[in-house]
Amino acid sequence: QQQVKQSPQSLIVQKGGISIINCAYENTAFDYFPWYQQFPGKGPALLIAIRPDVSEKKEGRFTISFNKSAKQFSLHIMDSQPGDSATYFCAASGGGGNKLTFGTGTQLKVEL
Amino acid sequence: EAEVAQSPRYKITEKSQAVAFWCDPISGHATLYWYRQILGQGPELLVQFQDESVVDDSQLPKDRFSAERLKGVDSTLKIQPAELGDSAMYLCASSLSPGANYGYTFGSGTRLTVV
Numbered sequence: 001q002q003q004v005k006q007s008p009q010s011l012i013v014q015k016g017g018i019s020i021i022n023c024a025y026e027n028t029a030f031d032y033f034p035w036y037q038q039f040p041g042k043g044p045a046l047l048i049a050i051r052p053d054v055s056e057k058k059e060g061r062f063t064i065s066f067n068k069s070a071k072q073f074s075l076h077i078m079d080s081q082p083g084d085s086a087t088y089f090c091a092a093s094g095g096g097g098n099k100l101t102f103g104t105g106t107q108l109k110v111e112l
Numbered sequence: 113e114a115e116v117a118q119s120p121r122y123k124i125t126e127k128s129q130a131v132a133f134w135c136d137p138i139s140g141h142a143t144l145y146w147y148r149q150i151l152g153q154g155p156e157l158l159v160q161f162q163d164e165s166v167v168d169d170s171q172l173p174k175d176r177f178s179a180e181r182l183k184g185v186d187s188t189l190k191i192q193p194a195e196l197g198d199s200a201m202y203l204c205a206s207s208l209s210p211g212a213n214y215g216y217t218f219g220s221g222t223r224l225t226v227v
Contacts, residue, residue, distance in 0.1 A: 006154075043116075043203050043218030044155065089154050099145070099168060100216065102154025 003027050004092050006103030013110050019077040021106045023090035026071065031094035035064065035075045036102075038087045047088070048075070080110045114138040116219035118204050124225045130192035133222045137186070137206030145216070146179055146189050149201040161187060162210055194226045 005024045013019045025033075031052055036044035050057045050064040050073065057064045063076040077084055090103040117136040125131045137144050142163050147155035158177065160168040163184040172179065176195070181187040191198055201221045208215070 004154075041220065041223075043205070043220050045218065046215060091154070099157040099160060100155075102156070104154050105152070 003101050004090060004103045006090050006106060008106060009104070010107045011109070013077075013080045013108065015080065015082060015110055015112050017080050017110075019080045019084070019108055019110070020074060021088055021090070021108070022072065022074045023103050024070075024072045025092050027092070027094075027101075028071070029094050030092040030101075032092065033064070033066065033073050034091050034093075034100070035062075036089045036091060038089065038105075044089060077108075080108075082110045082112060084108060085110050114217070116204055116206050116217050118202075118219035118222055120222055121220065122223045122225075124227060125194050127196055127226055128193040130190065131194050131224065132188055132190045133202050133204075133224075135187045135189070135204030135219060137204070138217055141206035141208055141217075142184070143207045143210050144181060144187050145205040145207075146187070147203040147205065147218075149203055149221070151200070155203055158189070160210075167210070191224075194224075196226050199224055199226045 003026050007022050034049035035047045037047045038044040048059050048062045050066050052068045055066050061078045066073045087105045087107050089105050091100040093100050119134050144161040146158045149155040158172045159179045161181045164181050179189045201223050203218050203221045205216045205218045
């Protein structure tokens with residue numbers, strides 16, 4: 001059972017544009033929602049995370065928007081740069097468990 | 113910056129052979145995780161250790177996979193015998209305390225190819 005659904009599978013954005021990746025979850029016990037960035041041949045690295053008591057969190061060019069009633073959250077990358085080209089994973093944890101449940105990933109390519 | 117060390121980076125093994133992966137977490141991190149990432153998918157937890165004890169191995173295929181963390185520091189994940197479907201990236205992560213919200217740090221992984 002896939003508990004975290006992520007879309008789109010791939011995304012091409014022009015330099016300077018906004019990249020938007022969406023995730024939806026099923027388990028209402030989840031209480032921590034991180035986003036990870038993964039470059040080829042590397043492990044995932046934590047980018048930004050949010051808890052359900054806030055609707056938005058911003059760190060630099062990266063913003064998470066969270067909609068608790070819809071059980072959805074999204075990552076917005078402002079002023080996208082070629083160096084942002086990577087695979088992005090949303091994830092969730094909580095409900096007494098410690099493990100992260102990951103989405104299927106979005107391969108982002110930022111073109112010049 | 114502290115890192116999670118994993119070795120080897122790449123491993124090619126024949127079907128039915130045994131293979132082992134090693135992980136050295138960040139110093140002081142009591143919680144250690146092994147994840148498997150199949151190409152094109154997100155990582156999935158195989159096993160979680162708190163110090164030397166297993167706290168979650170519900171997704172570990174115990175007929176062929178084993179994991180240990182004898183002294184509560186470094187850890188070894190073993191597969192015997194390897195099957196073609198085991199081809200994947202095996203990622204180790206550690207955190208200061210249990211719970212993803214304490215911040216996981218992932219290693220660069222071991223890319224396993226079973227032929």
